[in-house]
Amino acid sequence: MPTSPSDPAARSGRSAPYDLAVIGAGPAGLAAATTAADLGLSCALLDAGPRPGGQYYRHPAPGLGAAHPERLHHDWPAFARLSARLDAHTREGRIDHLAEHQVWTAERGEVWTLHATLGPAADGRAAVRARAVLLATGAYERQLPFPGWTLPGVVTAGGAQAMLKAGLVLPGRRIVVAGSGPLLLAAASSLVAAGAAVPAVVEATGYLGYARGLGTLAANPAKLAEGARHGAVLLRHGVRLRRNSAVVEVHGTDRVTGVTVARLDADWRPVPGSGRRIDCDAVATGHGLLPQIELATELGAETRRAPDGAVALRVDDGLRTSLPGLWAAGETGGVGGADLAIAEGELAARVIAGRPVPAALKARRRRRRAFAELMAAAHRPGPGWTDWLRADTDVCRCEEVPAGRIREAVEELGAGDARTVKLLTRAGMGWCQGRMCGPAVACLAGDTAPPADSRPLACPVPLGQLAGLAPAADPAD
Incomplete structure (x- = not known):
């Protein structure tokens, strides 16, 4: 055991x-x-x-x-x-x-x-x-913030699946699934199969990126079959797929009551006048992993x-x-x-x-890795998504740092990378250590290639354990 x-x-x-x-x-x-x-x-x-x-x-x-x-x-x-x-x-x-x-x-x-x-x-x-x-x-999960994303009822797409798989509970009864990437289809099909109503799956891309890798798709028929199974479940339950669109605002006071969905241009900027409200009591969101x-x-x-x-x-x-x-x-x-x-x-x-x-194992790994690279390219976030942020939209939830303060650090204080923004605003210094806000902060800072995070502790550790590290490190002592 x-x-x-x-x-x-x-x-x-x-x-x-x-x-x-x-x-x-x-x-x-x-x-x-x-x-x-x-x-x-x-x-x-x-x-x-x-x-x-x-x-x-x-x-x-x-x-x-x-x-x-x-x-x-x-x-x-x-x-x-x-x-x-x-x-x-x-x-x-x-x-x-x-x-x-x-x-x-x-x-x-x-x-x-x-x-x-x-x-x-x-x-x-x-x-x-x-x-x-x-x-x-x-x-x-990668999260891109939007107005209202801190309201109760907004969860990550993977979090919604975790609630269902581990706790046998749903984050709501009427759930909008939004963001980008294949996890959205998997999450939505799981939710509707468990009895939730999903009025829409809101996908920021249009899936055309996959057309650049037709040979890779043909070499991975199991992946195509998996996507088809999820699509069939959603079609059977009447779930609408809104491509090239995003949730740009969540409505509600103490709980989610609805969302505004807008069409996006090629750079993920919301198209003026395209916003439409969808009533719901929960949002499951994510932009890949x-x-x-x-x-x-x-x-x-x-x-x-x-x-x-x-x-x-x-x-x-x-x-x-x-x-x-x-x-x-x-x-x-x-x-x-x-x-x-x-x-x-x-x-x-x-x-x-x-x-x-074995050669077969090497070939299997090559095929799957090629598909992973194609999938990543197809769902790469566009730079214009920051246009749906308001000045008072919290980007760093842990430290409650809004977009306006980050923009001030960049435009008025000269911050040119995510690390400098962090030092000036505390964005990314909270409990999650930037796992939720890191990509968004880097994008707002114009940091197109932020370095990988490097920190001596990969997770929170009680001080008492650090104090006793020396005797614990060598069991023979």
Whole structure:
């Protein structure tokens, strides 16, 4: 069974380092850990969540009594197979599944040391040592603010799915789904299948970007079939798809009561006079995903700019990063979905184990990665979206920094990049550390290529754990 946070072995570590430590138990992490164990490696699988699956395979807690959790996913059999392999390897001692272990920093060396927090208690910490590390931390959603986005009832598209998958609840009864990217169709089809009314899916692009990669589309028929399935569900429920459009304002006082949707030009600027109101009680919004790579960038790993402007880790054909001993699989190398993540997890594990990689696996990874790059280019945000912001629209929710103050920092105080704006306004200095507002702040600052975030702590850590770091770092002491 997965190791619990109260297990003394999880707190003290073990005398011998693991062959491989995998950070993240989503599709890439599960595939990597189970493949590595198949090949004879000792493996630690660390994850911040209480159960495996990550965000993609998020599922209800057993206490909720969900009879058919598979109905909330379009590829549940893949997770069931990975989960069964994980259970078998944990029983046989080849994988230690360290649940609720949130890794906040790593020390490089011939043997790596990963430091994890297990909760708020001063002794709720663990140190895990391994000869190789694979980063499979996934991604988080990109948000572009608009007037009213801080009202109760506005959630991220992935958040709406998480509420449904993990809690079996809906963010509202009549939900507008808005933003850009394939996650919108998946979220909308899940919501209507669960009984919600979705009056519109509001997509900022027109999907014409996919026409530049007809060969890539033809090489990925499963992706086309997946999109067709979501489209069929929406068509059956009478959901209207509004392309080249965006939610430019949310209405309500204590709760969402409606939205204004406007057409966009080629640069994502709202077309004057095109606004139309849609009544609703919730909005699920998002503009794609951003790789979660803070652990690697703090150590100096090289990055690349994805076609949608996101910063991802640079990896070679064997999924090695620029740091010896560190590999990355799945969304950390560029967002591409569960199929790609599983393929990269398997491939990286084989490389780490020194085993040949089957040609079919290499080809599968190339096809899926090519589709990911095409998808990113097709949904890249246009620069004109800032035109739908008012001066009093909060951009940084944590620190309540409005767009007007950021523009003042740029136009009157000379800030020319996101870091300077942050120093002048505190935008990005709150609890989320810029994960919600970072892309928007960079765009308002005219920072077309902001650097990857680098911070010594990848997540909040209690001071008591930092104070006790030295004895916790070496279990032999």
